Amino acid sequence: MSELSVNHLLGIKYLNKEDIKLIFETADHFKEVINRPIKKVPSLRDITIANLFFENSTRTKLSFELAEKRLSADVINFSSGQSSVKKGETLIDTVNNILSMKVDMVVMRHPNPGAGVFLSKHVKASIVNAGDGAHEHPTQALLDSYSIRERLGEVKGKKVVIVGDILHSRVALSNIFALQLQGAEVMVCGPKTLIPKYIGKLGVKVETNLRKALHWCDVANMLRVQNERMDISYFPSTREYTQQFGVNKTLLDSLNKEITIMHPGPINRGVEITSDVADSKQAIILDQVQNGVAIRMAVIYLLASKIK
């Protein structure tokens, strides 16, 4: 078995255990490649990839672009801000126009949940979901699990708490799916207003006391408070949020074990974690970023190998 079961990466929920294992093993090889003096392989020299970002992104966009270039693919970039989308063009039209320029793969971030699934049914190209609204962000979840595997040896049996804005977070949902698929235990922790009502149905524990959650876990994945997605006030003030759900060094040191701290970025320093935590040895935030390139190389490589 060395082929993915899917032709698109739309979400973790469409993957199986073997897919994740294959992606991780392939990423191991690419991680070695990106640490060589010359960090490029010629595998995808006949593949063209369009990065369509209908929503702002720094890290994910750079990471995908770098991954594509390290595989020698041709890359075209598109941001909705400077495009004909503003003139009223539909998503399918925009993408089909781009595909008629002979593009083989589309990496897309879109504010609407399900945009990737919709597109995969209407256009002929491999689609990689780089985040669709509050739905899924599969490559982020893969690189998070990969980073846990790298730090702790394996994901199976580990206890992971996802802290913060679960309601608006695609990272949370993809992480829950990915971690459960690999046999980890998942807990979510945050203000009640930011925890979806039916989250229990996903088989995760819910905790509103951060200290208890940190005592329970091996890994804490701290999410950013997504002010841009909040149409109403979900908590009284940022200061109060920080007091209840922010992680600082004193809190970490008061635990009788060393837990691993993750953050998908961008960090609001002093809100969800303090600077001394973000820069401590327990934090693997920059490892996550480096692993992101290797994971995205693996995903793109494996999907491209299925393009006939």
Added chain:
Amino acid sequence: MSQKVLLNAKEVNIILHRLACQLIEKHNDFSNTVLIGLQPRGVFLADRITKILKEHYKVKDVKLGYLDITFYRDDFRRSDKPLEANKTKIDFLVEDKNIVFIDDVLYTGRSIRAALTAVQSFGRPNEIELLALIDRRFSRHLPIQPDYRGRQVDVINSEKVKVNWKEYDDEDSVYLIDK
């Protein structure tokens, strides 16, 4: 499917010792030489030759690396089977070094072409040579020839040459298999 023995364990052993001696003849103490086994099956041969050099001929410092060429192959998306990657392990710089590529069977030469590209990622070597246990004559697609060859064989395209190693396949032997 029928199969015929091309080399038995004794013959393989004699050839390995000869190849090791030929390497010593050219590279002396191996101070500026590195051996690179090509994944997947060239590494078994590379391991064995390194062992012989160290144990029988007392060459002290033999640098050995493994190179995986999967991402450099020219049949990506053209091959029926998905390509499976292996581990690359080169923990030294190849800048200005004399490299010897080691592979079990030299057939079309395309793997060696890929290896020549792949090794450039680790620096600019002084020179590159090729050692192959079995050289399948008349089947080359590229102008590539071995510098050290174990045995030259004439094999038609429908036949396969399989090299077995004691450590992994229970015996040292080379078979000609009619598919």
